[in-house]
Amino acid sequence: MSIPVPAPFTEVRGVSLHVRYRPRPGARTVLFLNALGSDGRIWDGVAAELGGTCGTIQYDQRGQGLSDAPPGEYTLRDHTADLIGLLDALGVERAVLAGVSVGGLIAQDVAAAHPERVAGLVLCGTGARIGTPDAWQQRIEAVRAGRLADLAPGIVGRWFTPAFFVGRPAEARGYVNMLARTSPQGYVGTCAALRDADLREQTAALSVPAVVLCGEADESTPPDLNRDLATRLGTDLHVIPDAAHLTGVERPRVVIDHIRAFLASLDAGKTVS
Numbered sequence: 001m002s003i004p005v006p007a008p009f010t011e012v013r014g015v016s017l018h019v020r021y022r023p024r025p026g027a028r029t030v031l032f033l034n035a036l037g038s039d040g041r042i043w044d045g046v047a048a049e050l051g052g053t054c055g056t057i058q059y060d061q062r063g064q065g066l067s068d069a070p071p072g073e074y075t076l077r078d079h080t081a082d083l084i085g086l087l088d089a090l091g092v093e094r095a096v097l098a099g100v101s102v103g104g105l106i107a108q109d110v111a112a113a114h115p116e117r118v119a120g121l122v123l124c125g126t127g128a129r130i131g132t133p134d135a136w137q138q139r140i141e142a143v144r145a146g147r148l149a150d151l152a153p154g155i156v157g158r159w160f161t162p163a164f165f166v167g168r169p170a171e172a173r174g175y176v177n178m179l180a181r182t183s184p185q186g187y188v189g190t191c192a193a194l195r196d197a198d199l200r201e202q203t204a205a206l207s208v209p210a211v212v213l214c215g216e217a218d219e220s221t222p223p224d225l226n227r228d229l230a231t232r233l234g235t236d237l238h239v240i241p242d243a244a245h246l247t248g249v250e251r252p253r254v255v256i257d258h259i260r261a262f263l264a265s266l267d268a269g270k271t272v273s
């Protein structure tokens, strides 16, 4: 019997979300969350490989990619409610959440608000609090002033190592395009969520199995920030060599291996360290 192909857009809480769901009945489902100014495609390489053994969900959070970008400032709880609504719409009871950057913050918040829906957390290049309120407010004002395309090369310059720009120039330009073409309204909405999100106490109280991964050259969420997150969660940090912020793009093979090890540990009823 063939599995029906799910529609690429699903309405959740009045917002059209762009989603790619590849179900695998009887197997775990891994749901991927993307970084600010990117979309679900940043997980293509990792999801394609894991899709051999797991169900996978890639979606563009509100304000990003092909999803709607409602006006106004978003909260982390808006993103959390969207994700739960998406799982409900897809009929998925529980998933492993793999999130990078703001995607990792959302994953932590979902685990706090709805622990029964989360089988485990793979947190990549993130923290329990990212940046400072002042820095996010400045970013908001710059984007409101129409400067997102000007900022894009500098921000993407921190997503990858210098070697990526030399060795994979077409991809590097593509990621600048991805960021520069993000809805400014949606970008600002999620900057506000980042400005206001401080999960340091909330995350320290989580009891969901978790693993933390970070590029050794990550300047957006440096290894020490990820180490602090891992300490709060009582798990280890795995530092990935020759990678910066978007490890799943730059070093997909290493990220796949860590996720596979984590999934195996869940199957064995324990967490990996």
Ligand SMILES: O=C(O)CC1=CCC(=O)O1
Pocket: 034, 035, 036, 037, 100, 101, 102, 103, 130, 155, 194, 220
């Ligand atoms: O945009 C950046 O500077 C890096 C980043 C922080 C949170 C996020 O999702 O991306």
